[in-house]
Amino acid sequence: MADPVIVWFRRDLRLADNSALESASGAPVLPVFVWALSEEGDWTPGGASRWWLHRSLAALDADMRARGSRLIVRSGSSADTLTALVRETGAGAVHWNRRCEPAAAAQEDEVARALAGMGCRVRTFDGSDLSGSTGLLNASGRPFQVFTPFYRALSARLTDEGIAPSGGPPALAPPAEWPSSEPLDSLGQRPVAAWDAGLRATWTPGEQGAQSDLDRFLAERIGTYAAMRDRPDTEGVSRLSPHLHFGEIGPRQIWHAAQNVPGSEPFLRQLVWREFSRHLLRHFPHTASEPLRPEFAAFPWRTDPAALRAWRRGMTGYPIVDAGMRQLRRTGWMHNRVRMLVASFLTKDLLIPWQEGARWFWDTLVDADLANNTQGWQWTAGCGADASPYFRIFNPVIQGMRFDPDGAYVRQWVPELAKIPAEWIHRPWEAPDRVLAEAGVRLGETYPARIVDHAEAREAALAAYAQLRRAAQCGKQIPPSSG
DNA sequence: TGAAATGTTGGGGCG
C-alpha cells in the first residue's frame, strides 16, 4: 500500500472541489484538522465563530465517515502536530489549501519548512480562491488598490470556471491504521452557557447545508437579488457568508453554479469583492489593524466607552442601527446593507475608531473573516482601498425608510417599537406624543433616546475630515528632516 | 454601495 497522504484541513471544510484533497486521490488519505488558537495572532476566533467551527468539523467528520474515512482532530502547534503525525503514520506528503491571513500564512511557511526538513513532501493549493485570483497584479506589477480594474483583470483570467469543479469523492481510502484523535468537545469550541439558542435556530453549518442554501438561492431568489439585496426586511441575499468563510463551499463552486443563471452578475460581483479583500490583506498585511491610507493615522478619533457600549448593545436610539446590532448578537449575522449603515454610524456619527467596530464584528459574527472584515471597515471609514469618501455619511433615518419601508426589520429586532406606525418607526423622537403613547413607547424609558443628533454628528464628522485634510496638506508642505 | 445644499424649472394661486 502507498504511503498515506495527510490532508491538512484549513478553511476548506468540504469534500467537493477541494484541491488539496483531490490531489491526494490514489493514496490512503489522512484528513487532519489542527486546533492551534495561539497561531491566529491577534485574531483568535470569537464565540460565534467557534460555535460554527465546532459544528462544521462535526459535519465534516460525519461526511467522511459516510465515505469510509474520518477526521483526525488534534490541538497544539501546527508544526509539532503535523510532524508528529508524519512520524506516527509514515505519511509521505502533506497537502493543504492555503489561507490568506498573515499569521496563518506565516505559520504555513513554518510548517512547510519543518516538513521539508524531515523529508516529507509538501503540496499547497489556492483552493480557497477563485482561479487566477492569487498572484494577480496590475500592469505596473503592483497590487490593485481599486476594485474595478481588479474585477476586470480577474474576469479576464476566469477561464477554468467553465469546467465544473469536482464533486466530492464517493469514497476516501483510509490509512492502514488510524492515529489517535481528540474528541471535538475537548477543544473548547462549544459554548458553555446556552447563549447560542439564536444561532441554533438560524443556521445549519456543514457542507450539505451550504450546498442546499446555494441551490435554493439560485433556484428561487437570484432573479430578484439585484432588486432585493439591499432590503434587510426580506430574504433577498444568499446568507452564504459563514459557509464560505469556513470553506464548506468554495468560490469556484459558487461561480460555476451561478455564472450562467440570468441575473447573477451582481451576485458574482460580490464574490469578486471577497477576492479583492483577500488580495488586499495578502499584499498589505498590516491593514487588519492599521489604515491602508497612512494619512488616516492623524484622524481625530474620539474615545467614548459609553457610546461604544450603546452601539454594541443596540441601544443607540436609532431603530435601524439598533435592529442590526441586535440581529448580530442574536444570530451571529447582519445584513450587508445594515453592516454598512451601523459602521457608518460608529465611525462617522460617533467618531469611534473603525478598529473598535472591526473587533466587535470579529467577536460576534459567525462569518467573521479577517480579509472581508478589514476591507469592509476600512472602506466605510474611508481609509481603505477604493474607499467610500469620508463625506459619504449614511443618514440612519433615510436608510431605514428606504430599505425597511414598512419597518418590519425594526419590528423584528427591536420589539419595543413594534407598535409604532411605519411613518414614525425610524424616527420615534419626531413622532407625536399620542402616537408614542398608543404604541406604548416612552423614549428614554422603554427605548433609548438618541445618543447623538445625526445632523450635529454629521457636521462634526465633516469638520474632522477637514482637519485631516489640513493635516495631510501640512505634512506635504513640510519637507522631511534630513538624515 | 449618500446626503444636504444649492440651482433650475414649471405649474398654479393670486393681485
Added chain:
DNA sequence: ACGCCCCAACATTTC
C-alpha cells in the same frame, strides 16, 4: 393677460 411668488420636482454641486 400679466407678473409675481410659492413651492414641488428634478438636476447639479458640494461636503
